[in-house]
Amino acid sequence: MKRRTILTSIDVGTTKICTTIAEVNDGGGIRVAGVGVTPSEGLHKGLVVNISDAKESIRESVKKAEQASNYKVESAYVGVTGRHVSSLNNRGVVAITRNDRLVRPDDLRRVLQCAQSVKTPSDRRLLHVIPRGYAVDGQVGVKNPVGMHGFRLDVETHVITAAVTSVQNLVKCIRGTGIDIDGLVLEPLASSEAVLTDDEKQVGVVLADIGGGTTDIAVFKDGSIWHTSILPVAGYQITRDVAIGLGLPFDVAEQMKKRYGSVMPVYESKAETIGTISQDGHGVSYQDLCDIIRARVEEIIRLILLELPRSEYETLVPAGLVLTGGSANLSGIEALGCDITQLSVRVGVPTSVHGITDALRDPAYATSVGLLLWGARHEDTQAWQTRRFGAGLWRLVSRIKNLFR
Ligand SMILES: Nc1ncnc2c1ncn2[C@@H]1O[C@H](COP(=O)(O)OP(=O)(O)OP(=O)(O)O)[C@@H](O)[C@H]1O
Ligand SMILES: [Mg+2]
Incomplete structure (x- = not known):
């Protein structure tokens, strides 16, 4: 398949x-051609809560990009x-029944099909x-079995499912702006592509993207994804703690957090109070600000650790924890x-x-x-995943609608 030259990503945070609009060269190198950032409206903890506001954002x-x-x-x-996402590790096994016992791409498809035949309730989507x-x-540890001989092919997979309705709301917002979806990607998997090295993924690493509404976690081991999880707590809760x-x-608390906030404060070098007055007329203490932020960040880091056995x-x-967002x-x-x-x-x-x-050289853009x-x-x-969410049907409906317009 010929590589397409333009790619676009939309991070609905x-x-x-x-x-982000980028040109992709034949070697897979990416050159960013345009970026458009707007504050989010109509989203809460990573989920669409107001379709028309989210669509406008x-x-x-x-448009900016x-x-x-x-x-x-x-x-x-x-x-x-969003919290509705869940994941599990599953296995699939098929027999290679042809005379030559050669594993072919078709067998890979069959075994993956088998591994994804987990019982998915009707309100969830793969x-x-x-x-x-x-x-x-x-014989374990095979990365690509095509061309090998054998009687039996096993696969270990990481299966990620999401609530149908939450995905539909997001898809509706994107398609409502006239844009088709090339692929829906779990955010921690995307962030991992941007900030983790192959070595880290090989030896074992935890990625945590601490954003505004969610902390997105991905654990890699032996070069493959091992665990993914979404926690509904992040920067918004830190600011809310400061505000309360x-x-x-809230807006002033957000500014204070960004400008003066630290989870390892150095008290000697800062004035005791920072130049802001609280709603009841008191000066805001640097120590109080940092203590409040630290307590919530400590909690978030401990929650990340709880995702590991x-x-x-x-x-x-052994490669430790990589924080982004x-x-x-x-x-x-x-x-x-x-x-x-x-x-x-x-x-x-x-x-990269x-x-x-x-x-884009900021963890917020991972x-x-x-x-x-x-x-x-x-x-x-990716095409098959998009089809799952009915892109073909949607395109047809849009074309018919346009005919009547
Ligand atoms: N310098 C800073 N110090 C502290 N917090 C910051 C700083 N810069 C940004 N933040 C916080 O980062 C959060 C936004 O991060 P990000 O842009 O990654 O979130 P998002 O992708 O929109 O949300 P999510 O991924 O959770 O849906 C906000 O809560 C903001 O206060
Ligand atoms: Mg984000």
């Missing part, structure tokens, strides 16, 4: 909507998050079935992470794209950049 963000790049967006890779590794006649704790309007951290994830900008978060987890902790910033990248990288890598295999 709780805080901001980011549309998306439209605005797409189109103006910046001079390209027209027709379709895009879109991130999915989002991803990711092969983690194959075994041929019991210090008696400030107890006491196996060093053996499961806008809240990973909090001063001191690496040091606090190390103290709590006793693992190595770093902040992951997307770097070219072009207008200055704006998902946007990751969606582009995911798109460039999975271009050929």
